[in-house]
Amino acid sequence: MSGKVVAITMLSLDGVMQGPGRPDEDRRDGFAHGGWATPYAAMQHLGGGTDTSGALLFGRRTYQDFYDVWPKRKDSPYTAVLNNMHKYVASTTLKAPLPWMNSTLLRGDAADAVANLKREAGPDLAILGSGALVHSLMRRNVIDEYVLLIHPLVLGSGRRLFADGGAFAALRLVDSNTTPNGVVIATYRPAN
Numbered sequence: 001m002s003g004k005v006v007a008i009t010m011l012s013l014d015g016v017m018q019g020p021g022r023p024d025e026d027r028r029d030g031f032a033h034g035g036w037a038t039p040y041a042a043m044q045h046l047g048g049g050t051d052t053s054g055a056l057l058f059g060r061r062t063y064q065d066f067y068d069v070w071p072k073r074k075d076s077p078y079t080a081v082l083n084n085m086h087k088y089v090a091s092t093t094l095k096a097p098l099p100w101m102n103s104t105l106l107r108g109d110a111a112d113a114v115a116n117l118k119r120e121a122g123p124d125l126a127i128l129g130s131g132a133l134v135h136s137l138m139r140r141n142v143i144d145e146y147v148l149l150i151h152p153l154v155l156g157s158g159r160r161l162f163a164d165g166g167a168f169a170a171l172r173l174v175d176s177n178t179t180p181n182g183v184v185i186a187t188y189r190p191a192n
Contacts, residue, residue, distance in 0.1 A: 003118055004144035005057065007127045007134050008046070009161050010037045011150050016158035017131055025065060026159075033155050042149045042183040054124035056082075057114065059133035060091035066128070067100045088117065088125065090133050111140035118142070131159055138167040145189050146171065152182040 010020040019026035020037035027034065058066065070082045087103040090110035098105055106113035114137060117125060127134055127143075137143050148161075162169075171188035178184050 003054070003120070003122045003124045005114060005118060005125045005127065005137065005142055006145040006147060007137075007143050008147045009127075009129065009134070009149065010042065011148055011161055012036065012153045012155045012158075013150065014154045014156065015160040015162055016155045017129065017161045018158035020129075022069075026061075028159070029157075031158050033158065036153055036155060037149070037151055040151055040179070040181050040183050042151065042179055042185065045177070045179045045183070045185060046147070046149075054126055055086040055088060055122070057088045057117075057125040057127045057130070057133070058090070059110075059130035060089065060094055061132070062129040063087065063089045063091070063094075063098075063100075063103070071100065086123075088114075090114070090130075090136075110136055111142050114142050115140070118144075131161065134161065135163070135166060138169060141167075141190065143190075145174075145187060148184075148186045148188065150184040150186060 009017050011017055018028070018031050019034035021035060022038070023034040025034045066082065070079055073079045083101055085102065087100060088106055089098060089103060090106045090113065094105055096105045110133060114125065134143070170191040172191045173186060174189050175187040176184060
């Protein structure tokens with residue numbers, strides 16, 4: 001049995017995924033709304049979506065951001081989980097060995113490398129953030145499931161998960177729930 005690739009993404013109602021965690025997280029293109037998802041604490045409502053038996057899959061930017069933050073948060077229960085989970089990183093600029101424990105740099109084309117990981121009898125791979133990586137995997141139909149945490153905000157600008165000119169995707173809703181503060185957690189799988 002092969003693992004599946006699950007993209008877990010925080011979004012605003014207008015589809016922005018940029019800089020959800022901290023004000024200084026991602027200021028590219030003058031983005032001024034960093035930290036928009038923090039007050040909603042939606043990740044704690046994922047339940048099975050935070051299964052620690054799988055592995056994480058990151059693009060370079062998100063990997064470096066997580067590495068800069070999480071190993072230093074000694075008071076958080078998530079630090080040990082993130083440290084101990086295996087992390088696969090798609091990057092053409094990073095060099096092995098990677099600094100964060102349990103991290104493996106993927107070689108060659110990211111979509112090919114992830115497709116190979118899926119074929120192995122390994123765990124599910126959860127992508128957190130990593131917009132450029134998600135876009136490249138969408139073009140090659142490598143993502144098996146999308147868990148979208150849709151926040152009740154319209155940001156008006158920022159990098160989007162489903163950008164203009166992106167890959168076509170027909171999806172079917174397989175699960176949904178709403179957090180007490182209005183975040184819709186919707187799980188989609190490819191319709192075909």
